Amino acid sequence: MTLENEARRILDITEGFMKSQILFASLKLGIFDLLDTSAAPMTAARISEAIRADTDATKRLLDACAGLGLLQKVNVDKETGDGEYQLSKASRAFLTSSSPTYLGQSVKGMASSSYKPWGHLPRALKERPSFLISPTGLPQKKSSTDPLRTIFVNKRVISMMAGITTVFGARTASAFDLAEFQRICDIGGGSAPLAYHLAAAYPKASVSVFDLPVVVEVAEDERHAGEYSQRVSFISGDFFKDPLPPADLYVVCRILHDWTEDKVLVLLTKMHDSLPQGGGLLIAEYMLDDDKTGPEVAHKYDLHMLLFTGGRERSGQEYKRLLTMVGFTEVTVRSNNYPFGHVLARKAPKYSAQL
Numbered sequence: 001m002t003l004e005n006e007a008r009r010i011l012d013i014t015e016g017f018m019k020s021q022i023l024f025a026s027l028k029l030g031i032f033d034l035l036d037t038s039a040a041p042m043t044a045a046r047i048s049e050a051i052r053a054d055t056d057a058t059k060r061l062l063d064a065c066a067g068l069g070l071l072q073k074v075n076v077d078k079e080t081g082d083g084e085y086q087l088s089k090a091s092r093a094f095l096t097s098s099s100p101t102y103l104g105q106s107v108k109g110m111a112s113s114s115y116k117p118w119g120h121l122p123r124a125l126k127e128r129p130s131f132l133i134s135p136t137g138l139p140q141k142k143s144s145t146d147p148l149r150t151i152f153v154n155k156r157v158i159s160m161m162a163g164i165t166t167v168f169g170a171r172t173a174s175a176f177d178l179a180e181f182q183r184i185c186d187i188g189g190g191s192a193p194l195a196y197h198l199a200a201a202y203p204k205a206s207v208s209v210f211d212l213p214v215v216v217e218v219a220e221d222e223r224h225a226g227e228y229s230q231r232v233s234f235i236s237g238d239f240f241k242d243p244l245p246p247a248d249l250y251v252v253c254r255i256l257h258d259w260t261e262d263k264v265l266v267l268l269t270k271m272h273d274s275l276p277q278g279g280g281l282l283i284a285e286y287m288l289d290d291d292k293t294g295p296e297v298a299h300k301y302d303l304h305m306l307l308f309t310g311g312r313e314r315s316g317q318e319y320k321r322l323l324t325m326v327g328f329t330e331v332t333v334r335s336n337n338y339p340f341g342h343v344l345a346r347k348a349p350k351y352s353a354q355l
Contacts, residue, residue: 017115022064024111027095027104029053031062032070032087036096041074041084070095094167101167109160117307124307133307158218162193165253168339169197172284175334175342178202178249181280185210185247187239187271188255191219192232194284198251199228208233210245239267244274253284253340257301258311261322269326278349281328287341288315297339319343 026032029051035042042050044059051058062085065071070091076083087096094103117133124131133139165172172194178184182205186195189209199207209219213236220234235245240263244250250271256264271281286298292315302313314322316333320343323331328345335341 019068020110020115022061022068023070023107024115025061026065026070027107028111031065032091032095032104033097035071035085035087036092036098038086041086043084044082047085103163103167105159106161106163114304114308118304121303121307128306129310132310158190158215161254162191164339165190165193165197169194169253170201171337172251172253172282172340172342173197173201175284175337176282176332176344178280178282179204181205181247181249183247184208184249184251185235185245186251186253187244187267188252189219190215191222192224192234194251194253195232196224196229199231203228203231206231206233208235208245208247210235210237210239212236212238239270244270246274247279248276249280249282250275251282251284254286256283256311256319257285257305257313258309260310260312264322265326268322268328272326272328272347275347277347279347281323281343281345281347283319283343283345284340285319286313286339287319287333287335287343288313289335290315290317295338298341316341316343 031047031051034047034050044062045055047062048055048058059082062071063073066073066085069088071085072088073083073085093099093101095107096102097104117139120131120133120139123139124133131139178198179202181202184195184198184202184205184207186192186198186207186209188211189195190211192209195207195209198205209216209232211219211234216234216236223229223232237243237245252267252271256267259267268281275281286301288298288302289295298313305311305313316335320331320333323343323345327347329348330344330346332344333341334343
């Protein structure tokens with residue numbers, strides 16, 4: 001049985017792409033939004049008519065979704081197996097565009113721009129570091145042109161990246177007690193999903209987002225309503241080229257993994273030098289265990305960075321080493337909070353230099 005279980009594990013990995021394609025197809029066909037607007041569960045025939053697809057094929061897709069927990073099948077005829085379909089709790093929360101925790105843009109981004117390029121992984125390993133996937137999803141030779149600027153000024157990518165932080169950003173905001181910091185600046189904060197979580201968690205703090213002008217334009221257009229969102233402001237700039245906004249705490253979420261170590265050191269040094277004495281830096285990343293054997297999510301994105309940005313995921317100890325190199329002290333690592341690990345570091349207060 002042990003060998004059979006191991007065979008099953010390998011086959012589960014092999015067949016994993018089938019699950020993702022079931023999700024990709026259902027989202028692309030609009031099945032989740034269709035059920036979201038329906039007053040009652042729908043039959044396969046009604047759904048197939050609405051999405052203009054074959055009824056039998058649609059039923060098989062819907063049954064597969066039910067098997068994966070993406071839909072619920074109700075009012076089932078015991079003899080024929082026919083029934084009606086409705087949203088599951090998970091799909092209603094994360095796969096309907098009306099939901100504030102919609103992950104559909106992230107899923108669509110993986111389907112359209114990331115799925116096929118992963119097929120180039122063997123070539124990337126052989127041709128590294130000159131090999132990268134272009135923003136169009138095609139292989140390209142690495143050049144002096146910054147590929148990340150092209151990627152991150154794309155409105156679709158901005159929306160895609162916001163989804164995960166919208167859902168899990170509250171965990172980052174509460175990973176440490178940040179109540180002492182009155183001015184928080186989210187560096188590269190995109191459309192501000194984490195900034196809103198920070199503003200909600202710390203009502204006495206003002207929160208700013210520092211990002212490229214086109215990103216700020218998108219963020220302003222998509223500004224949230226609500227009292228806490230009024231304490232979120234947007235500042236345009238390039239965090240490598242321009243001065244950083246004044247702050248007591250800088251936050252970087254899924255930023256450092258985009259860059260090679262030399263670039264990371266430049267950015268960490270800039271943040272350290274811009275902070276007041278006793279100021280802090282909060283890092284949120286897909287963080288590898290110190291022995292590099294997990295977690296799974298960090299390894300997946302480590303290879304994703306290899307393909308798309310030339311960056312990498314790092315362990316808590318690696319971040320601690322980099323932070324210490326540029327002068328940060330009191331570095332605390334908390335790496336066991338899916339999907340991100342967290343690091344809080346401080347700039348030494350004046351009195352510590354006299355001890």
